[in-house]
Amino acid sequence: MIKPKYHIFVCSSSRVNGEPKGFCHSKAAVEIIGNFLEEIRDRDLGAEVFVSNTGCFSLCEKGPIVVVYPDNVWYGGVTPEDVEEIMDEHIEGGSIVERLAI
Amino acid sequence: MIKPKYHIFVCSSSRVNGEPKGFCHSKAAVEIIGNFLEEIRDRDLGAEVFVSNTGCFSLCEKGPIVVVYPDNVWYGGVTPEDVEEIMDEHIEGGSIVERLAI
Numbered sequence: 493m494i495k496p497k498y499h500i501f502v503c504s505s506s507r508v509n510g511e512p513k514g515f516c517h518s519k520a521a522v523e524i525i526g527n528f529l530e531e532i533r534d535r536d537l538g539a540e541v542f543v544s545n546t547g548c549f550s551l552c553e554k555g556p557i558v559v560v561y562p563d564n565v566w567y568g569g570v571t572p573e574d575v576e577e578i579m580d581e582h583i584e585g586g587s588i589v590e591r592l593a594i
Numbered sequence: 595m596i597k598p599k600y601h602i603f604v605c606s607s608s609r610v611n612g613e614p615k616g617f618c619h620s621k622a623a624v625e626i627i628g629n630f631l632e633e634i635r636d637r638d639l640g641a642e643v644f645v646s647n648t649g650c651f652s653l654c655e656k657g658p659i660v661v662v663y664p665d666n667v668w669y670g671g672v673t674p675e676d677v678e679e680i681m682d683e684h685i686e687g688g689s690i691v692e693r694l695a696i
Binding site (some may be wrong): 502547559561594 | 597599601603628644646647649651653661663664665666696
C-alpha cells in the first residue's frame with residue numbers, strides 16, 4: 493500500500509471509554525476536518541495527505557487539537573480559518589506553524 | 595507538553611463523512627483498543643504510549659487497522675490476541691511485526 497506522506501489527525505472528541513466530553517466537537521472540529529478535506533482536494537494532495545477524525549487526546553483545555561504525523565507536531569486552539577495556514581506552511585512548506593504549536 | 599514516543603491509532607470505523615461503515619468495529623476494534631490500554635497500563639508505559647480511536651482509514655477490506663506513528667507502520671487484520679505481540683515486538687522491541695504489516 494501507499495502510505496501517506498502526512499497524516500493529519502483531528503480530535504472530534506469521542507472518547508475510547510465512551511465518555512462524551514464533546515469539547516473539541518463544540519469547538520468546530522467538524523468544520524476543521526471539512527476544511528482540511530477541501531484544501532487537500534483543491535491542492536490535489538489526496539495521494540499524499542490523509543485526514544482522520546479521532547477520539548479525545550486528553551488535552552481538552554487546549555482544543556481543538558490537530559496532530560500531524562509522522563512529524564509528531566501537535567497544534568492547539570486551531571480554528572477552521574487556521575487550516576489554510578497549516579496546509580501552506582506545514583504540509584506544503586515543511587515548516588511548523590509555531591504560533592499554534594503546543 | 596510531553597509528546598508520546600509512540601502513538602497507536604485504531605480504526606473504530608466511524609467515518610469523517612458520517613457514513614457508518616462499521617467494518618473495523620464489527621471486527622473487534624473496541625476489544626483491540628481495550629487490550630492496548632490494558633497492556634500499556636500493565637507495562638507502565640502510560641507516559642510514552644498513547645492510544646487513539648479513529649475514523650475510517652479507507653482500507654476496510656484489510657481491517658481491523660492499527661497504525662503506529664511516528665513510525666508510519668500500518669497493520670491489518672489485527673486481532674485482540676495480536677496486541678501483546680505488537681506491544682512486545684514493536685512498542686517495546688522496536689521491530690515491526692512483519693506478519694501483520696500492510
